[in-house]
Amino acid sequence: MAHILIADDDTELCQLLDEYLTQEGFTVTSAHSGASAADLVLAGEHDLMILDVMLPGLNGFDVLRKVRSQSQVPILMLTAKGEEVDRIVGLELGADDYLAKPCSPRELVARIRTIIRRANLAPPASTNGQVLTIGDVELAPATRDVIRNGDRIQLTAAEFDVLALLLGHAGELVTREQLCERCLGRKPVPFDRSIDMHVSNIRRKLGPAPDGGDRIKTLRGTGYQYVAINGH
Amino acid sequence: MRLPLFWKIFLSFWLAMLLMLGSGAFLISQLRENVIFTPLAMGEKKQLKYHVSRFESRQFRKRHFPHLAKAKHKRGEDTLYLLDNQGEDYFGRVLPESLSLLYHKAKKNGKAYRVQQGDTLLFGPARTRFDRQDFLLFIKREESPMRLLALKILIHKFSLLQLFSALLISALSCLLLAWLITRPIRMLQTTANRIASGDLSVRARPALGRRNDEFTDLARDFDTMADQVERIIKSQKNLLRDVSHELRSPLARLQVALGLAERHAPDAQAPFLSRIDLESNRLNTMIGQLLNLAALERGVVSEDRTRFDISEMLHLLAEDARFEAAAKNLAVVECVAEELPVEGYYQMLYSALENIVRNALRHSPPGSTVEIKASRDDDRIEILICDQGPGVAEQDLEKIFEPFFRPSSARERDTGGTGLGLAIAWRGIAANGGHCRARNQQPAGLCMAISLPVAL
Numbered sequence: 048m049a050h051i052l053i054a055d056d057d058t059e060l061c062q063l064l065d066e067y068l069t070q071e072g073f074t075v076t077s078a079h080s081g082a083s084a085a086d087l088v089l090a091g092e093h094d095l096m097i098l099d100v101m102l103p104g105l106n107g108f109d110v111l112r113k114v115r116s117q118s119q120v121p122i123l124m125l126t127a128k129g130e131e132v133d134r135i136v137g138l139e140l141g142a143d144d145y146l147a148k149p150c151s152p153r154e155l156v157a158r159i160r161t162i163i164r165r166a167n168l169a170p171p172a173s174t175n176g177q178v179l180t181i182g183d184v185e186l187a188p189a190t191r192d193v194i195r196n197g198d199r200i201q202l203t204a205a206e207f208d209v210l211a212l213l214l215g216h217a218g219e220l221v222t223r224e225q226l227c228e229r230c231l232g233r234k235p236v237p238f239d240r241s242i243d244m245h246v247s248n249i250r251r252k253l254g255p256a257p258d259g260g261d262r263i264k265t266l267r268g269t270g271y272q273y274v275a276i277n278g279h
Numbered sequence: 280m281r282l283p284l285f286w287k288i289f290l291s292f293w294l295a296m297l298l299m300l301g302s303g304a305f306l307i308s309q310l311r312e313n314v315i316f317t318p319l320a321m322g323e324k325k326q327l328k329y330h331v332s333r334f335e336s337r338q339f340r341k342r343h344f345p346h347l348a349k350a351k352h353k354r355g356e357d358t359l360y361l362l363d364n365q366g367e368d369y370f371g372r373v374l375p376e377s378l379s380l381l382y383h384k385a386k387k388n389g390k391a392y393r394v395q396q397g398d399t400l401l402f403g404p405a406r407t408r409f410d411r412q413d414f415l416l417f418i419k420r421e422e423s424p425m426r427l428l429a430l431k432i433l434i435h436k437f438s439l440l441q442l443f444s445a446l447l448i449s450a451l452s453c454l455l456l457a458w459l460i461t462r463p464i465r466m467l468q469t470t471a472n473r474i475a476s477g478d479l480s481v482r483a484r485p486a487l488g489r490r491n492d493e494f495t496d497l498a499r500d501f502d503t504m505a506d507q508v509e510r511i512i513k514s515q516k517n518l519l520r521d522v523s524h525e526l527r528s529p530l531a532r533l534q535v536a537l538g539l540a541e542r543h544a545p546d547a548q549a550p551f552l553s554r555i556d557l558e559s560n561r562l563n564t565m566i567g568q569l570l571n572l573a574a575l576e577r578g579v580v581s582e583d584r585t586r587f588d589i590s591e592m593l594h595l596l597a598e599d600a601r602f603e604a605a606a607k608n609l610a611v612v613e614c615v616a617e618e619l620p621v622e623g624y625y626q627m628l629y630s631a632l633e634n635i636v637r638n639a640l641r642h643s644p645p646g647s648t649v650e651i652k653a654s655r656d657d658d659r660i661e662i663l664i665c666d667q668g669p670g671v672a673e674q675d676l677e678k679i680f681e682p683f684f685r686p687s688s689a690r691e692r693d694t695g696g697t698g699l700g701l702a703i704a705w706r707g708i709a710a711n712g713g714h715c716r717a718r719n720q721q722p723a724g725l726c727m728a729i730s731l732p733v734a735l
């Protein structure tokens with residue numbers, strides 16, 4: 048049974064969500080400040096954190112930064128509707144997905160399920176652990192490690208899945224639709240920038256290709272392609 | 280025609296200066312026209328003596344006339360008048376008016392004078408005996424034409440040069456004056472512009488330095504106003520943030536409670552519950568859009584300017600539009616030029632264009648086509664987003680960019696819009712240095728034309 052941490056300063060909302068999610072079969076803990084949320088989630092007992100951006104004291108972004116420096120636990124971010132910039136900043140800081148608040152609890156549950164399913168899809172040693180090597184990048188599904196030139200690169204679960212899919216189809220086009228369905232576990236919502244943000248995070252973290260060019264090409268409007276480097 | 284204050288001040292000062300110079304010159308020339316009696320100069324006394332001795336030493340006769348009455352002089356030609364007691368000329372000539380004036384004045388005061396009138400100089404008298412009578416000798420000197428010509432040329436030359444330098448000097452001093460007067464105004468203007476462009480922290484008084492006059496008073500008043508505006512805007516900004524947060528919290532709770540209620544409610548209540556869900560979603564969207572609009576109106580931008588290719592953005596939009604359009608069996612046609620570099624706020628432009636595309640999809644009849652076109656025209660990027668829907672009544676083409684404007688409210692209820700989308704889009708495009716216009720196309724449909732500056 049998945050254990051979920053809700054970080055939101057609205058205690059009444061936390062109670063209601065607690066009731067709803069418990070009925071759905073989750074175990075729920077609430078934290079009402081940024082600092083306590085970060086401490087709780089870093090204790091490592093939770094499978095997922097629902098993080099509200101508007102938190103007193105340490106705000107959601109600070110919590111995100113602090114948690115991501117030590118842990119890759121899945122984080123679903125709640126942003127206010129109309130604040131697209133918050134979403135982008137959140138995804139950049141390594142949130143796995145976002146949901147506009149207020150949201151319908153049904154959608155929240157669906158989102159939680161896909162994130163948790165994805166995280167459990169690649170548990171250590173569950174796959175045959177075949178290491179993918181393209182150029183100077185090495186991806187180990189078993190340990191969810193990405194190594195570039197001997198350096199370990201820290202990727203979130205969502206970013207890892209996106210990169211794995213792109214590397215698995217290096218030199219081929221992977222559509223945004225495929226990426227969204229396979230990596231975020233949902234149909235793409237129109238006018239949604241999540242996949243693009245994850246790809247741009249991966250680009251930033253991996254840096255340019257050894258020959259100075261792009262590692263991941265954008266194919267206008269349709270999708271992305273990992274540029275295959277021959278000779279390795 | 281607009282004439283800047285600087286040139287008004289400069290021209291009026293200059294005109295005033297030239298008028299003063301002109302009237303001064305006119306007055307002086309007027310004075311010279313009047314008959315003014317001044318004492319004789321040394322040379323003129325000598326001249327008179329010389330002629331008296333000429334008359335008295337040699338025995339001139341009447342027959343020597345007219346040589347007698349004329350004499351050459353180095354500065355011109357002299358005419359001699361011998362006036363008797365009654366003021367009659369010995370040679371019977373008619374006297375010039377100023378000579379008879381001189382005669383009477385000299386006789387009354389028993390003194391000699393000179394009178395200068397233009398090129399003519401009159402002086403005298405000196406007593407002399409001639410032809411056994413007593414006379415008073417006067418000399419009229421016409422300054423020689425040669426000398427006059429030389430003088431005129433000289434004056435001419437001088438006055439051209441002088442005129443020119445007078446014009447130049449007066450123009451320069453007037454320019455300086457106008458600049459000095461308008462400088463503080465320009466400083467105030469710069470400050471006002473910076474405040475208008477969103478930098479609320481600048482103040483005018485420090486820019487004016489150590490001067491202390493009406494301008495510094497104005498600057499102080501201006502600063503008071505700026506303080507006030509800054510305070511109001513800040514409090515409004517905080518208020519809006521707080522209001523939105525406070526309004527959203529109950530909405531968030533409402534939705535979860537609704538979710539719980541739906542789970543336990545009998546089927547008969549389901550439509551009402553889903554209606555509550557719909558309306559709370561609308562409320563939520565509206566709050567978000569109002570916030571967006573308010574932020575744009577205040578010029579508050581929460582993202583950085585970046586450089587990007589708008590053709591890629593349009594591809595993404597078209598792709599998403601296709602996805603959404605599939606349900607209505609719409610075709611989305613793209614005709615977008617490669618490489619349309621723009622420098623601006625990506626997210627802001629994206630949501631502005633997204634709204635326009637969504638409007639087009641929403642108003643398209645099933646089975647029709649939505650067109651997305653973009654091309655480069657010199658230093659502008661022209662984007663066209665056209666549909667084949669009902670379009671908008673001609674008189675409403677500009678009004679649809681106003682907040683909450685909806686041409687036919689009954690129909691719009693069904694489409695569920697809030698009427699804020701285009702108001703936000705319009706301001707978002709303007710904040711990126713562009714503009715946006717709506718027009719109807721033939722045979723049916725609305726065309727949105729967006730123009731943006733090309734990034735250098």
Ligand SMILES: Nc1ncnc2c1ncn2[C@@H]1O[C@H](COP(=O)(O)OP(=O)(O)OP(=O)(O)O)[C@@H](O)[C@H]1O
Pocket residue numbers: 568634638639642666668669670671679684685686687691695696697698699700701702725
């Ligand atoms: N493509 C179009 N064809 C016909 N009418 C349009 C079109 N686009 C906009 N309009 C008219 O302009 C009005 C204002 O549009 P706007 O996008 O501002 O609001 P909205 O779409 O109703 O609501 P929302 O805030 O959800 O976007 C609409 O209500 C509609 O009547």
Ligand SMILES: [Mg+2]
Pocket residue numbers: 634635637638696700701
């Ligand atoms: Mg709209």
